[in-house]
Amino acid sequence: MNHSAPVFYQDPYQKVLTTTVSSIQDQNVVLAETIFYPTGGGQPGDTGHINASNGSQFTITNTRKDRESGAIVHEVSEAPLDLQPGDTVTVTLDWSRRYAHMRMHTCMHLLCSLIPCGVTGGALTADKGRLDFDMGNFDANKELLTQQLNALIGQAEPISIECLEASLLDTNPELVRTMSVQPPRGAGKIRMVRAGATDYQPCGGTHVANTREIGPVRISKIENNGQRNKRVVIVFSNGEKQ
Numbered sequence: 140m141n142h143s144a145p146v147f148y149q150d151p152y153q154k155v156l157t158t159t160v161s162s163i164q165d166q167n168v169v170l171a172e173t174i175f176y177p178t179g180g181g182q183p184g185d186t187g188h189i190n191a192s193n194g195s196q197f198t199i200t201n202t203r204k205d206r207e208s209g210a211i212v213h214e215v216s217e218a219p220l221d222l223q224p225g226d227t228v229t230v231t232l233d234w235s236r237r238y239a240h241m242r243m244h245t246c247m248h249l250l251c252s253l254i255p256c257g258v259t260g261g262a263l264t265a266d267k268g269r270l271d272f273d274m275g276n277f278d279a280n281k282e283l284l285t286q287q288l289n290a291l292i293g294q295a296e297p298i299s300i301e302c303l304e305a306s307l308l309d310t311n312p313e314l315v316r317t318m319s320v321q322p323p324r325g326a327g328k329i330r331m332v333r334a335g336a337t338d339y340q341p342c343g344g345t346h347v348a349n350t351r352e353i354g355p356v357r358i359s360k361i362e363n364n365g366q367r368n369k370r371v372v373i374v375f376s377n378g379e380k381q
Contacts, residue, residue: 145211147176147185148300148330151241151345154234160226161210168197168213168222174232175202177211181262182240182344187232189213195221199230237345239265239375242353244344245298245334246373249291249353252338253284259368267359267374274369281358284371288356295351296335302328 146153153174161169168189178184184202191197201214213230222228243263247270251258260271272279332342334350347353355376364370 146172146174147345150174151176151237152348154232155229157227157229160222160224160228162224163220163222166215166218166220168199168215168220169210170213170228170230173202173211173213174230175199175211175213176237176240176345177202177204179204180343181260182244183264185232185237187230189215189222190229190231191222192227193221197222236265238347241345241347242375243268243373244342245346245350246288246292246353246356248332248334248338248340248342248346249288249350250284250371250373251340252291252334253287254279254371267372269370269372271364271368271370273367275367279361279369279371281361284361285357288358288373291337292350292353292356294335294337295349296337297349298335298346299333300346301331301333303331304328 146156156172156174158170158172161171163169175185175187176182178201185199186201187199189197189199197220198216199213200216203212203214204210205212240263243265247261247263247268250270254270254272254274254277256272256274256277258270259273262269329341330343331339332344332346333339337350356373357376359372359374360370361372362370
């Protein structure tokens with residue numbers, strides 16, 4: 140992994156980080172480094188806490204990217220903020236929520252490998268995930284998909300990340316499963332996520348290191364979402380985030 144990448148890419152399992160404040164605007168804080176993933180690709184922004192060196196604590200309610208600057212912004216609920224640029228702070232993730240996002244996001248990649256249709260949308264929470272497919276006449280069976288998903292999870296496939304030249308997608312367009320959104324190519328590199336021999340596609344989200352970490356899941360419903368579109372919803376079968 141490129142060490143110039145955000146900390147949440149270098150080590151998605153890091154829960155605590157000591158860093159400095161870069162800038163503050165109203166109740167939005169930008170840090171020199173962060174372990175907080177910003178909203179994107181259907182994955183919600185992280186939440187957690189900031190602990191300042193003066194003993195103050197603040198709640199991070201959302202993390203997002205600023206559209207103009209590209210800076211990762213931590214939205215804080217408390218006001219006024221007793222922080223200044225240059226202050227040393229320690230940030231702590233709401234880990235159970237983030238880990239649930241990682242488990243579900245990886246599970247959604249496995250689901251993609253089981254349905255040979257274009258993806259038209261998707262989103263996840265700490266409790267469930269959903270993918271929309273342009274299925275046409277493809278027959279998706281809820282019980283069969285549940286069985287197949289859990290079989291893939293049980294294979295304990297390693298998850299690896301590769302940063303490759305963006306031109307890879309020009310010569311291999313089938314790697315892009317999403318029909319309406321293309322991966323960003325501005326940096327000339329594409330972040331590819333590989334789930335063993337099961338799935339390989341561009342993705343900017345955070346993932347577990349091995350499919351066994353996902354735990355048991357089930358397809359809770361498959362519903363029509365347009366003339367050709369069908370929505371497949373996944374939940375953790377034990378009802379827990381872990």
